[in-house]
Amino acid sequence: MTASGHHETGPGPDPETAAASRGPFSRALAVSSFGGWLGLLAVTATAATLADVSYARANLAVAGVLALWLAGWLLAEPAAAALAGRKGLLAGADVLRAVLFVSIPVLGSLSWVLIAAVLLGALSQVARRAAATTHPAVVFGPAPFAGLAFSVLALANGLLAGLAGRFADHPLDLTLTLTALVLLVSAGLNARGPLIPAGAGAAGEPALPAFAAGRPLVSSVPAAKGLVTGMLAAFAAAGLVAGLAQTYVRDLGAGQPGFGMLFAAVVAGLALGLRVAPGLLGGFARARLFALALIATGLFLAAIALIPNMVMAVLLTVGLSICGGVVWGTGGALLGLAVDDTVRGRAFSYLGAAAQIALVAVLAIGPALAAGIGRHTFNFTDSHSLTYNGAAFVFLIAAVLAVAIGVATYRRTDDGTGSGLRHDLQALLAARRAQPVTPPAPAEYPGVFVALEGGDGSGKSTQARLLADWLRTDQGHDVVLTREPGATPLGVRLREVLLGNASELGSRAEALLFAADRSHHVEAVVRPALERGAVVVTDRYIDSSVAYQGAGRELDGDEVQRLSAWATGDLVPALTVLLDVDPVISKARRARDASRTGEDRLESLADEFHDRVRAEFLALARRAPHRYLVVDAGMGPDELQHLIRERVRQVLPVSARRRAELNERLADEEQARERRAAAEAEVLRMDADLRRRRVLEAREREESRRRARDEAERQLQHEAERELRSEESRRNREEVDRRASEAAAAAALGPVTEPVRMPGRYPARPDAPTQVVPPVRPDEPTQIVPPVRPDEPTRSVQPVQPVQPSPPAAPHQPGQPGQPGYPAQSGQPGPSGQPGPSSTGPQPTQPPGAQPPARPQSAGPQHPDAWAPPPTRPTRPQAREPYAGDTNPVPQDRPARPARPERESAAPPRTISLPEIELPEGDDDDEQTGDRTINLTDDENGPMRRRGRRQA
Ligand SMILES: Nc1ncnc2c1ncn2[C@@H]1O[C@H](COP(=O)(O)OP(=O)(O)O)[C@@H](O)[C@H]1O
Ligand SMILES: Cc1cn([C@H]2C[C@H](O)[C@@H](COP(=O)(O)OP(=O)(O)O)O2)c(=O)[nH]c1=O
CATH class of the missing domain: 1.20.1250 (Growth Hormone; Chain: A;)
Structure with missing residues (x-):
């Protein structure tokens, strides 16, 4: 039941309530309520059946059940309100009710039925408390269905009575049992799922x-x-x-x-x-x-x-x-x-x-x-x-009372002429006859036309002003705020005639003057504004004429409407906002409004007039709900304005300013998007660059590694070749040495007249005379010394330094060069250990057999001749002398093993000082010093070792 009749065409129930009324809780409550109503009918019928001995007793039994039921209902209300909201309360109440309904056929006594009625009433109150606030529809909604179900079950019982006597004797047992089952189902639904929501108990x-x-x-x-x-x-x-x-x-x-x-x-x-x-x-x-x-x-x-x-x-x-x-x-x-x-x-x-x-x-x-x-x-x-029996008599008495009260009430509302009732009936029929207004044709103007309607003092001017301000400042529209009557100079004069208390106007003249004002208003103000795209907000329009002159003055509403339609050329607002408020409230507002000097000709009319006006406004809104917003104008101005703006928004076009703003925003967004895209592309590009650079760097690194490797290989090869050459040179020199020794030995017998030419590595010129070196020992094969290049300056071989005899060393194979017992070297001078004479000057040759000087302890490098290595490259002690059987010219530069120091001392570095001889250019020259050195010591970095490393 609503407190007022407002919002007939306004918004429906709020969505939350609507949703709640469809939820599982609602269904469970509906089952519970259905069971309750069915049970009430069954218990009432049972009481009447049990007391069927007389008409009076049956009536009294029914009266007793209903009265006791309601008494239990009323008396339990405070307790039910206090308990409401407890978990399981509704389910518990339904189980108890089920038990009571089953107990009635079991006990089968009228007294128990009466006691059960009180208890059932109380338990029904508990169930109602759960539903009343959130689900009021659930309380009474299932009642008609329970009535129909009761009828069907009674018919079914009648059929079953033909089959089994028990159904005939106890016609309501079936219904009572099924009621109990329904309530048990409800208890199950309520226990399993939905509980009474918080606040559900607060049902008033x-x-x-x-x-x-x-x-x-x-x-x-x-x-x-x-x-x-x-x-x-x-x-x-x-x-x-x-x-x-x-x-x-x-x-x-x-x-x-x-x-x-x-x-x-x-x-x-x-x-x-x-x-x-x-x-x-x-x-x-x-x-x-x-x-x-x-x-x-x-x-x-x-x-x-x-x-x-x-x-x-x-x-x-x-x-x-x-x-x-x-x-x-x-x-x-x-x-x-x-x-x-x-x-x-x-x-x-x-x-x-x-x-x-x-x-x-x-x-x-x-x-x-x-x-x-x-x-x-x-x-x-x-x-x-x-x-004719008691029930009918009671109906008749009640009917008389109801009619009497109705007539008395009607008398208070009627003016006695009967025209009020006649008008009401005519209006009622007209409303039923009226065709629903067709939706307005697509807007014929770029502008939008909005009208505000309602009784005097309902707040139209206030809302129209607020709306216009919002449309203008917030939405950026060209807005025309206007009113009827009196928006033009002619209108102002008409308004004075229409509303001035001095005027005496018939209803039709009044209607015509309002229509005249409207016609001029539309022509002079509204249409031009709509044509240029403005939003026109008018305080009153055609509906005011239909409501005031039609319903209020009791002219034919349709005629009044047609008159205005003709006057305006059928200009219909896109939206009419109806501010609906009780005329009593608006009258009070007018009285409080300091800006008003008093009631005008129409405002001062009777309340009934204003009631009719209000009802007519509502009726018009109902006929074309899509064009109306009906709001309860009893609300505060701000709340109202909020609702109105929400609805007006739906009919508004985009204003020029708004369109410009939107375009600007779109452009900004487009620019921002482009900037973002450019930044993303830049990042991608940088990333790609980085990757490319990394790949190139990796390639370069690989290339330089490869080059370094090649270079190292090349150097190793070069070194190996150099070592080879050195070895060759050494052998040659040794050969020269040997020959020199032989020559020296021969010189001891006779002077050497021809200088010995050193064989070069390079191919001898074809014209160079081949030298035949005669064998020194009779068993030695004859050696052929390759010719020396003729362009090479002849260098005299320096006299060989006296060689110290080698100290006794590890046993050697006989016949090894440089070892005792090797004839070619037996008379060779050993390492002197003394600083050698300069390679530039001839060195005194120690006479054979001369005693060598004492050998110093130090095994440090001693380079007595010009080929001695520079001091920065110390020679290492010779670890092994070449074997005579070595066929390969392997350089003897294997590193000394620290584990064999005695060998080191036994084989000190051997530097052979040679007399100055001619050497092929490009041989093992130290370009910086110009010295030539043949290093016979083992060298850590010697080619052997390096080669071994490379092979590994
Ligand atoms: N929503 C409202 N609630 C209470 N008073 C209001 C409301 N709207 C307007 N009023 C007051 O009621 C009076 C009449 O308002 P007005 O806008 O002139 O009504 P109308 O134009 O319908 O005659 C003014 O004093 C105004 O301040
Ligand atoms: C426009 C129009 C107004 N009227 C009446 C209603 C108002 O009483 C009066 C216009 O006064 P208005 O200035 O709208 O008064 P309020 O601000 O109190 O609502 O004229 C009609 O009877 N018919 C019409 O067509």
Whole structure:
């Protein structure tokens, strides 16, 4: 039940509530609620069956069950509210209810049924507390279905009764058992998944305290009191039908299926009435509708009382309940308007509590009254008699009361001429007849037209101003803020005529003048602005004429509309914002508004006039909802403006400024994207460069490694060749030496006349005379000395230094050169160990057999001749002398082994000083010193070693 009738075409329920009402929790609650309603019907029927001994007892048993059930319901409310929200509470309550429903057929006593009713009422309250706040629809929603299910089960039981006697004897056991099962299912659903959400228990104040607190308040407001009385009357009428249905259907011979149908008709009708009530407000003043619906409720009840037919009873019950629903719908809205904002909540709490108490009273009193009245048969003639029993009598009494209250209410809303009702009915029919307005044609102008409508003081000017400011400054639109009447010089004069209190105008003249002002306004202001693309915001437009002159002045609304359509050339706003507010509130606002000097000609009209105007605005909005935004203007200005902007946004084109801003932003973004792309490309390029450089560097490194390796190889080769050459030279020199020694020996016998020519490495010239060196020893083969190059300066061979005899060393093979026993060297001088004479000057030759000087201890290099190595390259002790059997000219430069020092000392470095002889150029020259040295010592870096390393 809503507190007011606002928002009929406004936004629906908020999405969260809508979603919650569809969730699993909602389904579980619906099952629980369905079980509760089905159980109530089953227990009521059981009580009536158990007490079926007399009409009165049956009625009293039904009254007792319903009253006790409701008493348990009401009394348990504070405890249920306190317990609400506890885990497992709903499931526990459902299990207990299931047990109670099963216990009824088991025990089968009326007393137990009455006790169970109290307990069931209390447990139902616990279940309702869980649902009422978050899922109000779940509380009553399943009731009609429970009624229908009850009917079906009763029919099924009837069929089964033919098969088994137990079903005939206990017609409600099947329903009670199934009810218990339904509740167990609900308990399972609630225990497994959904729990009562936090705050679900806060379903308003408990009924009894709310009733006590609200009563004085509502009593002090006559309008509210009348409304609450009328609503309770309608509700009681519907409740009475449900309460008396059990005995009433028996009178009609419809049995339990009829009871279920009647119950379903009551609940479904109420729900339907509540739903259609807002739709009926378009044509009717709300208070008049309220009164008429209440009268109709009474009339339907009377018809039920007077027409003893089951089918008619169901149809009439539907009509009655719909009217009851309309009474509640409109009454609720009116009550919201009748009381002050501060006490509105309390007034509604009181209404809810009063409805429950009224229901208890009706359900208790109704059947009791029916029992008291009993069954009566009136015999008119012998053949014509009428059986009329207590239930029908009670319906009739209630009907009379309802009609009386309705008529009284209607009287208060009517001006006595009857034109109000006639107009309402005409408007209602017109609204039904009216074709839905077709959506406006695609905009014929680049601009946008927005109208604000609503009662006087609803806040249109305030909202129009705020909207225009926002459109202008924030959205960058060309905005024209205008109004009706009085937006042009002509309009100002017309406004004075229309609203001035001195004017006496007929309704039609008034309508024509408003239309004239509108026509001029559109032509002079609105259309030109729309043509240039502006947003036009107008404070009032055609709807004001239809509402004020049509509904308010009671002219034909359609005619008024056509008049304005003609005047404006069918210019329809793209959006109309309707600020809907109770005229009482807007009147209070006007009174507080210091800028107003007083009420104008139309503002000062009766409240009823303004009620009609408001209703007409709402009706117009309903006919073309796509063109309207209906907002509750009771909200604060900022909240309202927010809603309005949200909706206006949807019809706005992009303003020129906004378009420029968007273009600028797009360009900025494009530039930024290009910059980003360029930066990314640069990074990629740098990365590629880096990789390329790395590859090149790696290649270069590899190349230089290869070159270094080649160079090292080349050097090794060169060195090996050099060593080879040195070895060759050495051998040659040794040969020369030997010959020199021989020559010296020969000289001892006779002087040598010819200088000895040293054989060169280089090929001798063909003309060079080949020298034949005669064998020294008789067993030595004759050697051929290659010719010396003729261009080579002849160098005299220096006299050989006296050679010291080698100290005794490790045993050698006999015949090895340089060893004792080797004839060619036996007379050779050994290493002197003394600084040798300069190679430039002839050295004194020691006479053979002369005693050699003492050998120094030092094994350091001693180079007595010109070929001695420079001091930086010390020669190492000779490790091994060449074997005579060596065929390969392997250089004797193997490094000395430190493990054999005695050998080192035994074989000191041997430097042979040779007499100056001619050598081929390019041979082993030290270019820096010009010295030539034949190093016979082992050298660590000798070619042997290096070669060995390379091979490794
Ligand atoms: N949403 C609102 N809530 C309360 N007062 C309002 C609201 N909107 C406007 N008012 C006040 O109500 C009075 C009437 O507002 P106004 O905008 O002139 O209404 P209208 O143009 O519909 O006659 C002004 O004093 C204004 O300040
Ligand atoms: C535009 C128009 C205004 N009216 C009435 C409604 C208002 O009472 C009055 C215009 O006054 P307005 O300046 O809109 O008053 P408020 O600011 O109080 O709403 O004229 C009509 O009756 N028919 C119309 O077509």
